[in-house]
Structure formats: structure tokens, C-alpha cells
Amino acid sequence: MKTITEYLQSGLSATEMVKQALARAKQVADYNSFLSLTEERALKRAAQIDSGEISGKLAGVPFVVKDNMLAFGAPTTAASVMLKDFHAPLQATAVEKLEAEGAICIGKSNLDAFAHGGSTENSAYGVTKNAHDTKRVAGGSSGGSAVITALDVVPFALGTDTGGSIRQPASFNGVVGIKPTYGTVSRYGVVAMASSTDTIGCFTHTAADADVVMGIMAGRDANDMTTLPNFWNEKSNSVKKSLQIGLIKETMGDGIDTEVQAAVYEYAERLKGAGHTVREVSMPTISYSLGMYYVIVPAEISSNLARYDGVRYGYRSQNATSLEELYGQSRDQGFEMENKRRIMIGSFVLSSGFFDAYYQQAQKARALLCSEFDELFASYDLLLSPVSPTPAFAIGQKTNDPIQMYKADIMTVPASLAGLPAVSVPAGVSSTGLPVGAQLIGPQKSDRLLLRLAAQLEKGA
Amino acid sequence: MTKITREDVLHLAKLSSLELTDDEVTAMQDELTEITDYIAMLGGLTTEGVEPKYQVSGLENIYREDEPQTSSVSREDLLALSYATSDDQVKVPKVL
Numbered sequence: 043m044k045t046i047t048e049y050l051q052s053g054l055s056a057t058e059m060v061k062q063a064l065a066r067a068k069q070v071a072d073y074n075s076f077l078s079l080t081e082e083r084a085l086k087r088a089a090q091i092d093s094g095e096i097s098g099k100l101a102g103v104p105f106v107v108k109d110n111m112l113a114f115g116a117p118t119t120a121a122s123v124m125l126k127d128f129h130a131p132l133q134a135t136a137v138e139k140l141e142a143e144g145a146i147c148i149g150k151s152n153l154d155a156f157a158h159g160g161s162t163e164n165s166a167y168g169v170t171k172n173a174h175d176t177k178r179v180a181g182g183s184s185g186g187s188a189v190i191t192a193l194d195v196v197p198f199a200l201g202t203d204t205g206g207s208i209r210q211p212a213s214f215n216g217v218v219g220i221k222p223t224y225g226t227v228s229r230y231g232v233v234a235m236a237s238s239t240d241t242i243g244c245f246t247h248t249a250a251d252a253d254v255v256m257g258i259m260a261g262r263d264a265n266d267m268t269t270l271p272n273f274w275n276e277k278s279n280s281v282k283k284s285l286q287i288g289l290i291k292e293t294m295g296d297g298i299d300t301e302v303q304a305a306v307y308e309y310a311e312r313l314k315g316a317g318h319t320v321r322e323v324s325m326p327t328i329s330y331s332l333g334m335y336y337v338i339v340p341a342e343i344s345s346n347l348a349r350y351d352g353v354r355y356g357y358r359s360q361n362a363t364s365l366e367e368l369y370g371q372s373r374d375q376g377f378e379m380e381n382k383r384r385i386m387i388g389s390f391v392l393s394s395g396f397f398d399a400y401y402q403q404a405q406k407a408r409a410l411l412c413s414e415f416d417e418l419f420a421s422y423d424l425l426l427s428p429v430s431p432t433p434a435f436a437i438g439q440k441t442n443d444p445i446q447m448y449k450a451d452i453m454t455v456p457a458s459l460a461g462l463p464a465v466s467v468p469a470g471v472s473s474t475g476l477p478v479g480a481q482l483i484g485p486q487k488s489d490r491l492l493l494r495l496a497a498q499l500e501k502g503a
Numbered sequence: 504m505t506k507i508t509r510e511d512v513l514h515l516a517k518l519s520s521l522e523l524t525d526d527e528v529t530a531m532q533d534e535l536t537e538i539t540d541y542i543a544m545l546g547g548l549t550t551e552g553v554e555p556k557y558q559v560s561g562l563e564n565i566y567r568e569d570e571p572q573t574s575s576v577s578r579e580d581l582l583a584l585s586y587a588t589s590d591d592q593v594k595v596p597k598v599l
Binding site: 128129131132224225238264267268270327330333334336337344348351352353354355358362363364365366367368369370371373374377379382383385386387388389390391393399400402403404405406407408409410412444445448459460461486 | 512515516518519520521522523524527530531534535537538539541542543544545546547548550553554555556557558559560562565566567575576580581584585586587593595596597598
């Protein structure tokens with residue numbers, strides 16, 4: 043069983059579905075994709091569904107939540123020492139909405155601590171292995187959820203995407219991953235990283251399943267004033283017979299693995315075969331987007347992570363004799379190196395003397411990037427690019443070189459900075475058997491169009 | 504190229520409330536030099552007259568009604584999350 047429909051039509055009881063998923067989760071423990079299983083709570087909820095106490099569109103369907111989203115039944119660690127024993131007093135809105143439709147969370151997945159990273163190697167609880175080659179990274183930061191979906195433990199898993207954290211692991215593991223329009227899903231109950239680009243999305247085997255899951259999670263939430271009114275039910279997004287699609291030239295040049303390029307060109311051919319037009323387009327500012335991202339996001343991280351002070355919740359150092367030492371030591375011991383690196387970069391770009399040259403300049407550059415997207419969307423329905431410059435890289439290959447690790451995000455950060463929806467779809471397989479994804483990017487609120495187009499191509503596959 | 508000095512790292516660490524170990528300070532010095540050198544690429548863009556874009560949703564001033572709301576989370580729930588409490592207060596080392 044892979045898809046939500048297959049689960050719903052399996053004839054299995056909720057208890058049987060949950061037990062099967064839990065057994066599979068234990069079977070694939072070597073991948074280190076789970077940080078915890080919420081077995082007791084999951085079985086209790088399954089019994090409530092089987093007795094008719096809870097019902098809904100996803101009654102009994104098991105799913106997994108990235109461990110930077112608050113959920114009951116296990117701690118929410120964000121894969122950090124800081125939140126090692128943090129038992130959430132509430133659940134994320136996204137989780138609540140899925141539970142209200144009868145879906146059952148069976149566990150929490152591994153990530154780069156606080157979602158800072160692109161490989162799930164920065165977890166305080168060990169590396170997650172790629173579903174197709176255990177010597178390679180899962181991608182990240184939502185690596186655990188991607189691997190769990192690819193290994194058929196559950197039909198869907200939740201992730202967060204701030205700069206590519208759903209799309210890149212989806213590409214590395216050969217599943218569908220969607221980062222929705224900024225504001226589609228409430229961020230309430232999600233460990234904040236960069237508030238202006240944080241989004242909640244999911245991993246699935248099919249675009250149709252992603253449409254179902256996102257439709258349930260989408261909508262206004264009084265607890266997150268940046269949420270958009272639910273646009274998932276608007277009818278304007280049906281696929282036109284012939285779409286105009288722009289292939290972003292700058293993402294297909296030097297430094298991009300030739301097998302990745304080949305897979306994206308092949309996907310472009312398939313789009314043409316389905317009656318759409320694909321033309322090369324240029325986005326000169328896109329080459330600056332990684333620079334913008336690694337100014338703006340660390341700046342927001344340094345502010346958002348200021349709340350972890352060892353006082354109200356989270357890890358507290360035992361050796362501190364003053365309040366200042368308590369802050370400094372708790373934060374040094376509770377954060378991973380990459381967390382500290384990003385907090386320090388954030389402090390740098392926001393500090394007096396550098397604020398205008400880095401932070402303000404990055405936000406102006408972001409305005410230019412957004413204008414370029416707007417101009418292209420005046421003539422094109424959507425854009426196409428690779429997801430990542432390479433297929434999954436070897437574990438350990440980039441851990442000592444932050445810049446090389448950051449460059450793995452080069453294709454995914456532009457849509458994040460502009461708040462655009464983007465979907466990673468399986469497009470091909472490398473000569474060594476590794477999945478390669480293609481990325482579809484659309485104007486804000488075109489999420490369903492992207493998924494419907496992806497679904498159209500799946501049928502043709 | 505901005506060379507990040509050891510003093511720069513210590514200053515940033517203080518701003519960040521991070522009591523870094525000596526090894527971390529040494530590592531950060533090289534890494535931050537490399538990273539700031541990379542992000543300096545933004546200087547190559549002409550942005551004269553461009554308004555900065557801090558957010559992309561287009562939403563502004565979204566408020567709820569100014570009425571008290573009840574929460575599913577109790578005071579006890581929140582206090583239970585802290586490492587040390589005393590008389591319904593969070594306990595910290597001596598401040599004064």
C-alpha cells in the first residue's frame with residue numbers, strides 16, 4: 043500500500059493500519075528516520091475510530107510528523123539537545139486539523155536540529171540514511187519524513203520548508219514534496235526558524251495525495267495572523283489544455299550535475315508531450331538568491347532562537363552561577379554547531395555597521411527577485427528547474443564545509459524568498475540508481491495547479 | 504574581504520548569548536570569514552531606489568477582536584516545562 047486511497051480502500055481497520063505502520067517503522071529502524079513512535083496514543087486513537095467515536099476523510103490513515111512540530115504522545119525535540127525532553131502542552135494547528143479528519147500520527151521524524159541544514163546530518167540524534175542508498179544523505183532538513191514516505195511506512199508525512207527542506211529531501215528520496223504558498227498552513231505550534239519563509243507541507247507518493255493533505259491543513263488560523271484565507275477550494279486552478287512553462291536557464295548551467303539536467307530536460311519533454319509549451323527563460327537575479335537567503339534567514343533565526351534561554355523551558359546548564367552564564371551555557375550546550383553558526387551570522391548581519399550592507403541590501407535584492415518572478419508570471423503560467431544541483435551526496439561529504447552545504451539549496455531558496463508554491467516531483471534516476479527530482483514553481487496560490495499538472499504527468503508515466 | 508577576528512567572534516557571541524568554547528571560537532572565526540565573504544556578493548547588485556521587501560504575503564495589520572480568550576494550556580502545564588520552579592514562579596540563579 044502506498045497511497046491514501048489504497049489505505050482507505052484496503053478494508054483494514056484503523057487498528058490494523060496503525061499496527062502495520064508501527065511494525066514497518068520498527069523494521070526500517072536502521073535508517074534512523076524516526077526520533078520517536080507515538081504508539082500508545084496512536085493505538086488509542088485507532089480504537090476510537092474503529093468504535094465510530096472519531097470519523098473523517100482520513101479515518102485511520104497513519105502519518106508521521108516532523109519533530110519540529112508540536113504533537114502529543116512523544117516529546118517534540120526539534121532533533122536538539124535543547125528540547126530533548128520537551129513535552130508539548132498543545133498540538134500544531136496542522137496536526138490538529140489532520141487529527142480532526144481521523145488521521146493518526148504514529149511517530150516523529152528526524153531532521154537537522156531546528157531544521158537548520160540540508161542533509162539531516164545536523165541532528166543531535168544521528169544521521170538519517172537515504173531510502174535508496176544508506177551511504178548517502180536523506181537530504182534535509184525534513185530528511186526523516188522523506189525517507190519514511192519513500193520506505194512506505196505511511197502514505198504521507200509532514201515537513202517544514204524554509205529554503206528547500208521539503209523539496210530537496212523529496213528529490214533525494216524519489217517522492218512528491220510540496221512547499222505551499224507562504225501563509226497557506228498555520229505555523230502555530232511549529233518550532234520557528236525564519237518567520238518570513240517558514241512553511242508547512244508534506245511528502246506523498248502522488249500529487250493527488252498531496253492535494254488532499256494540503257487541502258485539510260490549509261486555511262486561516264487565529265493563532266497565526268500570517269495565514270491566508272483558504273484558497274484550496276477555489277475553482278480557478280484547473281489545468282489549461284496548454285500551459286506556458288518557463289525553464290529557468292540559470293539553473294541548468296555550470297555546477298549542475300549533467301544527470302540532473304538530463305532528468306529535468308526529459309521532464310520538459312514529457313510536459314511538451316502532454317500539450318504544454320516549454321521555453322527557456324532568464325532570471326539574472328536568481329544567482330544572488332543564495333546570498334539573500336543566508337543573510338535574511340540567519341537574521342530571523344537569531345531573533346527566533348533568542349527564546350531558548352534555559353529559563354522557562356528547554357535545556358538548562360547545571361554549572362551556571364549567574365543569569366548571564368545560565369543563558370550562555372544553556373545555549374552553547376543545547377544548540378548544535380550549525381544552530382550557533384546561523385545565530386552568529388544573524389547577529390553579524392543585524393549588528394550596527396553591517397546592517398545596511400547586508401540585511402537591508404538582502405531585503406532590497408529580495409524585492410528585485412520578486413519583481414523578476416512577477417514579470418515572468420505575466421507571460422508564463424509556471425516555471426521549471428532542478429530541485430538540487432546533484433542527486434543525494436555521500437554522508438560526511440559536506441559536513442565540514444558550510445558553504446558547500448549551503449550551495450545545495452541554490453535551486454530551492456528563490457521560491458522561499460518570494461513566498462511562492464513549489465513542488466518537487468520525481469523526474470528520473472541517475473546511473474547509480476539515485477532519484478532525481480524536478481521543481482515546478484508557480485505564482486502565489488497556484489499550488490493546486492502545480493499539483494494537478496504533476497498528477498497529469500504521473501498518469502502519463 | 505572582511506576578515507573576522509577573534510574579537511569579532513567574541514563580540515558576536517556576546518550579542519548572541521552564546522558562551523562558546525575556545526575550539527568553537529577558533530572554528531567560527533574561519534567559518535564566519537568564509538560565509539561573510541560569500542554573502543558579500545550582494546554588494547554586486549544595484550539596488551538604488553529599491554524598497555526592501557521584508558515580507559511577501561501582502562497581508563497587513565491583521566488583528567483579532569480585543570477580547571480575552573481561553574487557552575487549553577494551564578499555568579501548571581507551562582510551569583511544568585521549566586527546570587526549576589518555586590511558589591508558582593520560574594526559578595533562576597540570583598540576579599542581584
